[in-house]
Amino acid sequence: MTELYSKFSEEIAFPRGLIIWNYFDHEHVVGTHFEHYHQIRVLAEQDNWCFSQRSATLPFIPIKMWATQFCYLKSDKWMRSFHFGPFGLLLEQDFHFEDVGRQGCRVTVESRVKVPRILLWLRPFFHNLMRRWFYSVWEEDMEMRERRLKVWQLGFRDFVGLNYVNNKTAGPDRPDTERPYPIELPVPKITEITRGGVSRPFKSSKKLGYGLPELPD
Amino acid sequence: MPKSAPINEDTGPPLATGIRNFAHCSVPTAFVKVGRLSELEGAEQFSRWVGNHDILVFRRNGVIRAFSNICPHFGGPVGFHRLTEGRFTCLWHNLQFDADTGYCLSVAKFKLREYKLMINDADIFVQLVENQETR
Numbered sequence: 001m002t003e004l005y006s007k008f009s010e011e012i013a014f015p016r017g018l019i020i021w022n023y024f025d026h027e028h029v030v031g032t033h034f035e036h037y038h039q040i041r042v043l044a045e046q047d048n049w050c051f052s053q054r055s056a057t058l059p060f061i062p063i064k065m066w067a068t069q070f071c072y073l074k075s076d077k078w079m080r081s082f083h084f085g086p087f088g089l090l091l092e093q094d095f096h097f098e099d100v101g102r103q104g105c106r107v108t109v110e111s112r113v114k115v116p117r118i119l120l121w122l123r124p125f126f127h128n129l130m131r132r133w134f135y136s137v138w139e140e141d142m143e144m145r146e147r148r149l150k151v152w153q154l155g156f157r158d159f160v161g162l163n164y165v166n167n168k169t170a171g172p173d174r175p176d177t178e179r180p181y182p183i184e185l186p187v188p189k190i191t192e193i194t195r196g197g198v199s200r201p202f203k204s205s206k207k208l209g210y211g212l213p214e215l216p217d
Numbered sequence: 218m219p220k221s222a223p224i225n226e227d228t229g230p231p232l233a234t235g236i237r238n239f240a241h242c243s244v245p246t247a248f249v250k251v252g253r254l255s256e257l258e259g260a261e262q263f264s265r266w267v268g269n270h271d272i273l274v275f276r277r278n279g280v281i282r283a284f285s286n287i288c289p290h291f292g293g294p295v296g297f298h299r300l301t302e303g304r305f306t307c308l309w310h311n312l313q314f315d316a317d318t319g320y321c322l323s324v325a326k327f328k329l330r331e332y333k334l335m336i337n338d339a340d341i342f343v344q345l346v347e348n349q350e351t352r
Contacts, residue, residue, distance in 0.1 A: 031310045159289065165285050169348045207297065207298060215251075
């Protein structure tokens with residue numbers, strides 16, 4: 001046997017708690033990443049681990065593929081993930097979250113698959129596949145994290161929203177950039193994801209994006 | 218979702234034309250500009266941050282309205298996708314909202330705030346603060 005391996009690392013200006021929320025918010029897989037994922041169902045979940053079944057279309061492989069995933073937070077800076085895919089393949093991933101300053105984080109993802117030596121020639125393909133996947137999903141998550149941090153610093157409360165919007169009162173003069181972002185798992189679920197599962201709602205969407213640029217003062 | 222939900226508890230049903238034209242009077246200071254009518258062309262909707270508010274402006278059946286673009290669930294963008302079959306679908310977790318009422322069709326307790334809106338010439342204004350008493 002031999003090993004296919006890839007490693008990617010990015011530094012971002014988001015707190016570690018928000019990044020871990022993002023990885024454990026399994027419901028957004030068929031929302032934010034609706035162009036990649038088709039379905040997801042959480043089979044079991046508790047505290048810092050989750051076992052799920054999901055289908056997705058990977059880069060360079062234009063067919064829908066099913067996998068089951070088990071992920072757990074080994075420490076508050078280290079997530080391990082195991083994807084059980086077709087043909088008995090097991091993709092093992094380690095996600096390391098390293099604080100950078102007060103509100104930053106470096107995310108390093110290592111991916112490994114053990115294959116027969118005869119498949120060693122797949123190394124470049126595996127690396128390109130993981131790189132394409134990592135960065136396409138990463139970019140979608142970046143916009144989500146950016147917005148999540150913005151509303152969080154404005155005082156957003158999950159399942160409530162922003163009080164000043166709801167109550168039609170004046171809001172904060174400025175975001176609270178010091179508001180801590182705790183790690184609280186599991187992320188609460190409200191869809192059918194823990195029962196029958198959820199599917200992406202569109203085959204295609206007219207995407208209008210996160211909004212127009214703000215008007216000048 | 219409550220079937221008899223009012224269209225707008227504050228302003229009543231929208232005018233038939235959908236455009237409340239205040240061109241005859243000056244713009245109240247409590248209203249702030251959110252965009253231009255021309256920005257509705259094409260998709261018939263747009264969203265934009267104004268101050269600390271993210272506002273979704275859309276035209277449906279000739280009526281222009283403004284909802285909060287912030288999903289009460291986790292804060293996702295309600296207007297990321299184009300309105301389809303009278304429903305907005307939040308990008309992040311696919312929660313759907315009725316474009317006529319603002320009520321969430323996925324989780325009954327959620328409702329999007331509707332902003333009072335007015336048109337002056339070709340500009341669209343919304344009232345961010347209606348209650349001055351409490352923060």
